[in-house]
Amino acid sequence: MEITLLGTGAPAGLPRPDCSCAVCATALGPDARAATAVLVDDALLLDLTPGAAFAAARAGHSLGGVRQVLLSHPHDGPAVEVPAGLPQPGRVPDGRELALLTGHRVRAVAMDAGGTGYAVTGPEGQRLLYLPPGAAPAGLEQATAQSYDMVLADVVGRPDALARLRAVGSAGPTTDVVAVHLDHDVPAGPELRRRLAVAGARAVPDGTTLVVGAYEEVPDVPRRTLVLGGARSGKSVEAERRLETFPDVLYVATGGTRAGDTEWAARVAAHRERRPGSWRTAETTDLVPLLAEDGPPVLIDCLSLWLTDAMDAVGAWDDAEWAGGGEKLLRERVRELTDAVRATRRTVVAVSNEVGSGIVPATPSGRRYRDELGRVNTAFANECEQVVLVVAGQAVVLRG
Numbered sequence: 001m002e003i004t005l006l007g008t009g010a011p012a013g014l015p016r017p018d019c020s021c022a023v024c025a026t027a028l029g030p031d032a033r034a035a036t037a038v039l040v041d042d043a044l045l046l047d048l049t050p051g052a053a054f055a056a057a058r059a060g061h062s063l064g065g066v067r068q069v070l071l072s073h074p075h076d077g078p079a080v081e082v083p084a085g086l087p088q089p090g091r092v093p094d095g096r097e098l099a100l101l102t103g104h105r106v107r108a109v110a111m112d113a114g115g116t117g118y119a120v121t122g123p124e125g126q127r128l129l130y131l132p133p134g135a136a137p138a139g140l141e142q143a144t145a146q147s148y149d150m151v152l153a154d155v156v157g158r159p160d161a162l163a164r165l166r167a168v169g170s171a172g173p174t175t176d177v178v179a180v181h182l183d184h185d186v187p188a189g190p191e192l193r194r195r196l197a198v199a200g201a202r203a204v205p206d207g208t209t210l211v212v213g214a215y216e217e218v219p220d221v222p223r224r225t226l227v228l229g230g231a232r233s234g235k236s237v238e239a240e241r242r243l244e245t246f247p248d249v250l251y252v253a254t255g256g257t258r259a260g261d262t263e264w265a266a267r268v269a270a271h272r273e274r275r276p277g278s279w280r281t282a283e284t285t286d287l288v289p290l291l292a293e294d295g296p297p298v299l300i301d302c303l304s305l306w307l308t309d310a311m312d313a314v315g316a317w318d319d320a321e322w323a324g325g326g327e328k329l330l331r332e333r334v335r336e337l338t339d340a341v342r343a344t345r346r347t348v349v350a351v352s353n354e355v356g357s358g359i360v361p362a363t364p365s366g367r368r369y370r371d372e373l374g375r376v377n378t379a380f381a382n383e384c385e386q387v388v389l390v391v392a393g394q395a396v397v398l399r400g
Helices: 022-026 052-058 159-167 190-197 235-243 262-274 287-292 303-313 319-343 364-381
Strands: 002-007 037-040 044-046 068-070 097-099 105-110 116-121 127-130 150-153 176-179 209-211 224-229 250-253 280-283 298-301 348-353 386-391 394-399
Touching (some): 002 052, 002 150, 037 052, 150 159, 224 235, 235 298, 235 348, 235 386, 287 298, 287 319, 303 319, 303 364, 348 364
Parallel strands (some): 044 068, 150 176, 224 348, 224 386, 250 298, 298 348
Antiparallel strands (some): 002 209, 037 044, 097 105, 386 394
């Protein structure tokens, strides 16, 4: 089964008409996208959009053989003219299945927002799932026997849709996840590709033809990642974004509750509100046993507070205790942590502060903490496939 993406953009396209944002201003050439429409084996058209016939011709295809046109979502704006020879577009009631003379079977999948998803099975058994913009599947059954070969979804706008599919086995390691309905939420080009790749997804230009079931282009998700950044740089948001398409993430908060500190409580609440409801939280600095266990992905926020606790435990703030064995004990703790990162089978994303580039701390203990955090970051980074530095909300890939 082959599909041709006549468009990959949001319903309004990219750039949006009359939008002056930076993303729309730079969405040129291959980064410009018409509204999403999918041609399946030249026989089935999912979503009829303006200029579909011309888009098909540019891609070397024709709509002359299309036997069914299905709409996935309400189309706002002026009515789209149906090209001569095409059947009248329609939508299939949730749960109903169509059998086409071409051998394709199409089942309508219920969504949690306006629209209809379509599960298409090709004549040779390949399975494709197409989701409308801004929607995720509703009422998925657990333990799906077979994952889809390809998923076309609004990965940027609804990352939880992919998480739901992964939770029940509808999307697996070999599922080719292609982002569609792309809008101006993420800068086009390298940044879009970077964000999708860490979620195990990708984007392709309009007019691309793909073979359903060929998974060689599926990006490998890095198993261990360190996200560095200064205060309020956006490093925690970057770390959370990397795992929002995965279910059952364990969020490890190393800072504790700090009873009576209202400012700290507000910070914790802001972090919790950003996280998906399916994530679990563990408040601990005992990271080695967690990394030794099998389980879902782990997000550690952050190593800076882990180091504070470790330095408290070894008496690192007192010069005499530090010289009398505290330094050696801290080195052992850091080595235990990095050994655990090296051996872990879990997907790990860790956050840490990048310090030492600004004002030199005024106290010996402050300078000691700065130096030790630099050493921890270096040791942890050495065990990671990917290391990212976040500056002013922009992620700079240092490794991977």
